[in-house]
Amino acid sequence: MKAVVFHGVGDIRLDEVAEPKIEKPNDAIVRLTANAICGTDLHLVRGTLAGMKPGTILGHEGVGIVEEVGSAVRNFRPGDRVVLPSTLACGNCSYCRVGYFAMCDKANPEGPDTAFYGGPSGSGGYQGLQAEKARVPFANINLYKLPDGISDDQAILLSDIFPTGYMGAELAEIKPGNSVVVFGCGPVGQFAIASARLLHAGRVFAVDSIPSRLEMAQAQGAEIIDFEAEDPVETIKGLTSGIGADRAIDAVGVDAVRPHHGPAGKKAAKKKAEFEAEIKEIAPKTGEHGDNWHPGDAPSQVLEWAVEALCKAGTLSIIGVYAESSRVFPIGNAMGKNLTVKMGNCNHMRYIPMLAQLVKSGVVDTGKVLTQSEPLLDAVEAYKQFDLRKPGWIKVKLEPAVPSAKAA
């Protein structure tokens, strides 16, 4: 079968690989009808989330049809149409039993890190979903049977980014009426905005520099701020009578970029050397090819802005991904303002059943975030365009070219 395979930092290829097989009684094999590229995949290819083993199939977002189940899988059968949550859980340990699925003690045989498909070696060694088929471990808990009336285009967004955006809003402790600033208007940021609205936020500010992403945020009712044109901290303060926002959500993560123009650009330029020292520690090995696979140039920029833009006693929620090697956070400012800081990998299965109902009923229109559908066969080119943030590209779905999948 065809799959997108990590060969090294800055080197991914579409390879012919062996099909997965049932290895344990609680495994299932799913024939994927859709998978997608995520900001997390970009960190892996850029080298800002290190530790990928060459030969790993990338991707952790998938929708498909169950093809085979092991003898211990009692709640699914061949033919079921399912979405695959990105993080893997056992459903049975003390963490899973209280809904901390990303903290599962058993799904990762290699240690305490969150288990997910297609990740670094410490994340469990599971092959990813940018392929024609996948092996799902602990399939009884790591599949969700899709209700009728949800298309692949909608379902693929339930696999990772809608739950993550929702968890970001939940961690931000949004109360009705609160003002919320969302940093990053990529797919996760868009769903953080939608989720802040679901939780009855009053005002939502959205910060990015990419026009099409800011426009989409504005279409959701957010008050947009282009960090290349104005200083986001000053602007948020100005729009809130000097108080700051009640809640902030970091939906950017380790590949944050700094402004290169405008008033914020001048401030950030002074920190160039500090940011460069951070990058060296975070991504000792990079693999730039022309314009592709450049790490962000300011890993802690969003953390700094978020802490500054919050009001006293506000809450910061971090769902953008930072690895162990990210060690810069403005602890003094956060302490001085009595901030609450919450963060983490998404407990996908905790949210998917509820969010699927919101999608099915039309309460949330997921359709607009997915801007591209490309054949899996063109995945490498799609990755490159997504990495360049090609105008208009926000979320890319990949379609495996399996004839039977087309018919499904």
Ligand SMILES: NC(=O)c1ccc[n+]([C@@H]2O[C@H](COP(=O)([O-])OP(=O)(O)OC[C@H]3O[C@@H](n4cnc5c(N)ncnc54)[C@H](O)[C@@H]3O)[C@@H](O)[C@H]2O)c1
């Ligand atoms: N916690 C989790 O479980 C989880 C799950 C999925 C994704 N993520 C993470 O969420 C983050 C966002 O994912 P995505 O798919 O939306 O990524 P993306 O790369 O498509 O979007 C990131 C956005 O941030 C913007 N940005 C860069 N620097 C910025 C700055 N200084 N200020 C404001 N915006 C800035 C970029 O222009 C871009 O639009 C990534 O770090 C990803 O790894 C986390």
Ligand SMILES: [Zn+2]
């Ligand atoms: Zn993802």
Ligand SMILES: [Zn+2]
């Ligand atoms: Zn568990």
